[in-house]
Amino acid sequence: MIADLGFAAILIALLVALYAAIASVYGAQKDDARWAESGRNAIAIIFPLLLLASGLLISLLLRNDFSVRYVANVTSTEMPTYLKITALWGGQAGSLLFWNLLLSGFTAAAMLRKWDDQRELMPYAILVASITQIFFLALVVFVENPFARSAVIPAEGQGLNPLLRHPGMIIHPPMLYLGFTGFTIPYAFAMAALITGKLDDGWIRTTRRWTLVAWLFLSLGLILGGRWAYDVLGWGGYWAWDPVENASFIPWLAGTAFLHSVMIQEKRNMFKVWNMVLVVLTYLLVIYGTFIVRSGVISSVHSFAQSAVGPLFFGFLGIMLVFSAYWLLRRRDELASPNQLESLFSREAAFLFNNFVFLGILFATFWGTNYPIISELFTGERVTVGPPFYNSVNGPLFLILLLLMGVAPLTMWYRSSLKRIGMAARWPALGALGGVAIAFTIGVQSWGALLGLWVIAFSFILTVLEFWKGTRARMNRGESAWSAFSNLMGRNRRRYGGYWIHLGVLVMAFGIVGSYFFQQETQIRLQEGETARLGNYEMTFNGVRQFPGPDDLLIKEADLAISYNGNYVRDLTPRTELYTRTGQPMTIPSTRSTISEDFYVIMVSWENITATAATFRLYLNPLINWVWGGGFIFIFGTLIAAWPDPVEEKVSAATRARRRVRTQPAA
């Protein structure tokens, strides 16, 4: 009964989405506001319908109603309640429903906010957003129905994939999905601007705001994913260039390039075609990323079960590519800019250079991710493209980006003199060299690491100086230090939010350099009472306890006494968990975290015949907590930049009012 109601809700949602697309375009063509508004109302109804469907699916999951196939696939009776709820996005069908829900929420929010503002764009934005919605709804209605019945009702469900049974499940997938679905909105407005030919600054403002929102969530999803991997995957790292990690990183790169280049358009009214291309590219890469994750064409630790959705995704991707390319080509001339690049040493040139490097990383990552398919196609042999490939190709490009991060804010719009940039960069460069010298004397010998550290320190000093210069300028006008600093940020949120993001990235880069170049590890078999050493750490093995956990879990937990420089600090308890029904093992590391390093231990195996010996893998991950700390600063900066700016809102409201007055007599 509940399942039938749920299916009815998604079916109605699909029909409503079709109606919304038709009604809004009809309204726009006939210039009839009532049809357009009816289309808007229709698209706003999809969200509550899907909320109902998701609520019903959650209630089925909570009731262990195994007559529904999806429920039997992703839950079991004894699973904790929070995992039963998160099982909504724990499998293919449910997560597609969840995807639909988030997309409809974004669309409703975008269309209801400022409807009057963008009246001409809205109907077509609704059309484009609902095309995406229709595709994803059709997938859940016709192909991957989460409410489908089991042929035979099993007595017990299979339970959620053990890798997903983690508190990270509550937040990492929703953030990633919010990021992915969110990029549909800027795409919808960009396409609406192309279709209507209204290519003034209206669409770019809306697009930038929504891109920033989607980008915030995607960034959060990526950072949280790294943390989750570090906590459960048990290989001492946080990023493996796995195809599915890449699938969410690639659209992030395109979105980041757009957020930078959009500033050239706002300041100088240039590169409009390029900005359109980036918005379109980001959206297509989101769809492509979803395709990779869900079709199983590229193997990954994240893959969903093999599914028939692959070819459908591929077809949809092709249609949207042709659709976007057609309108871009048609409006190419209208997008051309009368302005020119004044100098190669200008802010606009710096942004272009930034875009070039971002797209370089994007291309290399895209190529590496897809190369296994290409190789199989041409040679019949599958190959692996692992981290060494990405590190060697992308590493230098990232270094250039970090360098630009420091230098670009020194440039001016139109043109700036090389000499002035040199003057401003001279002392920070020397200061950074001093920092590197210190690193060298305490034993950092790797050239790669020293170069990385220099660039990071250099750009960090320059970014901090930007804050200092602005604050001092306000203090010269009589403000106290604190109010000068906070007013500076309050009045220029995008600029200083951006600098905070840069600082966050630099802190993360510091952590990445430390943990990439200086990770130490060892694996050793210990008898009870024996001690192992790594770095300044000693670890004594005091035996293993075995006990049952919740559901079908069997837990084996090692008891380790850790001392640092000969002094006892604490016990660590790495464990292995065995899901006895499926026989799937999990290794849960145990970590001593400090600001300078993590001591990270995994129990590799325990021979319980003799019960007195176990094998451990020990990692020393220097500076790894800087990666997470930098992540916090990064998100803080994004929030500053994305927060609605009262001044900007007032200004744009005033321009709108003026424009309305101007256009009224004509209309």
Add this chain to the structure above:
Amino acid sequence: MRFFATGTILLLVVLFLLLPAGPAAAQEPVTDDEVNEIARELYCPVCENTPLDVCPTQACEDWRAEIRAQLSQGKSKNEIHQYFVERYGAKVLATPPQEGFNLIAWILPIGAVVIGAIFFGRYLKGLQEEKDLDETADSAQSTAPTPPPAATEDKYLSQVEKEVREG
């Protein structure tokens, strides 16, 4: 001359002492770290995209035992990698081998960035030349609006100061 001769001999002695006792090491039991050193650059064929040194499955445990056995026979890292490639195909390697068709995997992204850089440079130069042409035209007519002056020392900062005055 004598100084150099003694120096050279001394250097050779030092170098000899520094040489790792390579062949002798094979006599000692193989440590887990030595096995992992080799396993790290191999990929498990069963569980996709998991390096062999961290993969917990039985198949991978057997593979690590194989590596250990070959190490104790004194085989080198390359020989062991080769053994696995012959048996299970190139996908056990962490990166595509740098030979034959697979060279494309490496050359293409680097080539694309280089070619992209050339085109990007030309494009920027083109924009510049267009501008120079315009400027000559401008000065000839001398009616066109002058481009904004090159920013003086911190236009932005003086704007910040202005904001404070106003608000």
